[in-house]
Amino acid sequence: MNADAKHSIKADIAHHVHPQSNLRQHAEKGPTMITHGKGVFIYDSEGREIIDGFSGLGCVSLGYHNERLADAAMGQMNTLPFAPTFYNRSHPRVAELGERLIGLAPGGMNRVMFQCSGSEANDTAIKLLWYTNTANGNPNRRKIIGRVRGYHGNTVATVSLSGQPHMHRKFGLPLPEFKHTELPNYYRFHIDGESEIEFSNRMAAHFEDLVLSEGPETVAAFFAEPAISGGGALMPPEGYWDAMQAVLRKYDIKFVADEVVCGFGRTGNLWGSQTWGLKPDMVSCAKALSAAFFPISALMFKDEMYADMMKNSDEVGVFGHGYTYAGHPVGAAVALEALDIYDEIDLVGHVRKVSETFLARCRALSDHPLVAEVRGVGLFCGLELMKDATKREPFDPSWKVGELVQNFAHDRGLYLRAIGDRMSFMPPLIIKEYEIEIAADRFKAALDDAWAVVR
Numbered sequence: 001m002n003a004d005a006k007h008s009i010k011a012d013i014a015h016h017v018h019p020q021s022n023l024r025q026h027a028e029k030g031p032t033m034i035t036h037g038k039g040v041f042i043y044d045s046e047g048r049e050i051i052d053g054f055s056g057l058g059c060v061s062l063g064y065h066n067e068r069l070a071d072a073a074m075g076q077m078n079t080l081p082f083a084p085t086f087y088n089r090s091h092p093r094v095a096e097l098g099e100r101l102i103g104l105a106p107g108g109m110n111r112v113m114f115q116c117s118g119s120e121a122n123d124t125a126i127k128l129l130w131y132t133n134t135a136n137g138n139p140n141r142r143k144i145i146g147r148v149r150g151y152h153g154n155t156v157a158t159v160s161l162s163g164q165p166h167m168h169r170k171f172g173l174p175l176p177e178f179k180h181t182e183l184p185n186y187y188r189f190h191i192d193g194e195s196e197i198e199f200s201n202r203m204a205a206h207f208e209d210l211v212l213s214e215g216p217e218t219v220a221a222f223f224a225e226p227a228i229s230g231g232g233a234l235m236p237p238e239g240y241w242d243a244m245q246a247v248l249r250k251y252d253i254k255f256v257a258d259e260v261v262c263g264f265g266r267t268g269n270l271w272g273s274q275t276w277g278l279k280p281d282m283v284s285c286a287k288a289l290s291a292a293f294f295p296i297s298a299l300m301f302k303d304e305m306y307a308d309m310m311k312n313s314d315e316v317g318v319f320g321h322g323y324t325y326a327g328h329p330v331g332a333a334v335a336l337e338a339l340d341i342y343d344e345i346d347l348v349g350h351v352r353k354v355s356e357t358f359l360a361r362c363r364a365l366s367d368h369p370l371v372a373e374v375r376g377v378g379l380f381c382g383l384e385l386m387k388d389a390t391k392r393e394p395f396d397p398s399w400k401v402g403e404l405v406q407n408f409a410h411d412r413g414l415y416l417r418a419i420g421d422r423m424s425f426m427p428p429l430i431i432k433e434y435e436i437e438i439a440a441d442r443f444k445a446a447l448d449d450a451w452a453v454v455r
Ligand code: PLP
Pocket: 057, 058, 116, 117, 118, 119, 120, 122, 151, 152, 153, 154, 225, 229, 230, 258, 260, 261, 286, 287
């Protein structure tokens, strides 16, 4: 490690407070310092080459090097580096991006708002639900339902909506208007003999019970990812979305599809909503919108909601919401270029093609004594680790088996993410078949390393 890298690590330990990190570990061991990347590979300050099996944070769709995206950013920086979208002002790139996104959006969306992050997009969705419900005669519909272990962001509202206890503890959260329904993890929670459809119907019945106990006239919306990423790459069980959407329709509850991770090809379709037949009222997206080269997110919704916003704007004199960097010209230029690239390389077609190798190699890991269940779609796969797969006996959480596999994988040159004892494997969407083979070999080796410790 050279002197500059040593200095960066020292400075990082001394001053930089890391989000979603163990602060003691940071103080004692310091960070893994990533210095550069190319394709699906990242490189650390110790010269290690690591395959990114988690796409950064589920965002690096086109890998770590792309001259066209860099040129798009530079070109825009040299033309118009900033322009507000407040006060009825606009600029060509953001108008173009709005039109383009609406052209791609799942059915019925006709309006778009821009922000810088997935959290802000979902936070905006919550605010718009509350705002429009005051215009359409439903001011008491304020409760928002998410799922246990779901994740939708880290603002006060979106983290309340997220079902992540470690993000609530000590923060005095969640806020009271946010409720959580069951995590549809069929493998873990099905009753012996219960089919997937029966399990899905039970999940929907739990959801309906929650709606009824809260009072349907107080529930504004249900937020969900088509397939859960933050709770550990969890695919919906058979029949789940049909059963859940029937409850939403029955009680006229709005459905917000969080496409922050699933959007732009991850599941083998442009949207996760297409993969599982979702009919959302609003859609949030971020991450791969700009291939992670620039922070930008979007929230899309229908004209009907916009009409209610118009009513309130007329009454108040302004639509009183927005962020300085909403619709940033550089973000918009990079996103437009990313969307062009997706089309030109047929990214969705590529995901479908390599997904066969990816899923076959993942499924082969189910023979490993640590792996109880493997489920995936596209380039998105979750693996459940268990002490005894047949008895569905989990490991003692204090053993931190998921973290053990994650750490061994890192030593073997593969970045994976453990959420409890679920492993998420979701490489950049441009990954090639031979790179999948290398990553899967490293994954298997990491499982062997962990097995040697816990067997
Ligand atoms: N929604 C989902 C499904 C996410 O995975 C994330 C982040 O990981 C967010 C929302 C929040 O996005 P951001 O971190 O950009 O605020």
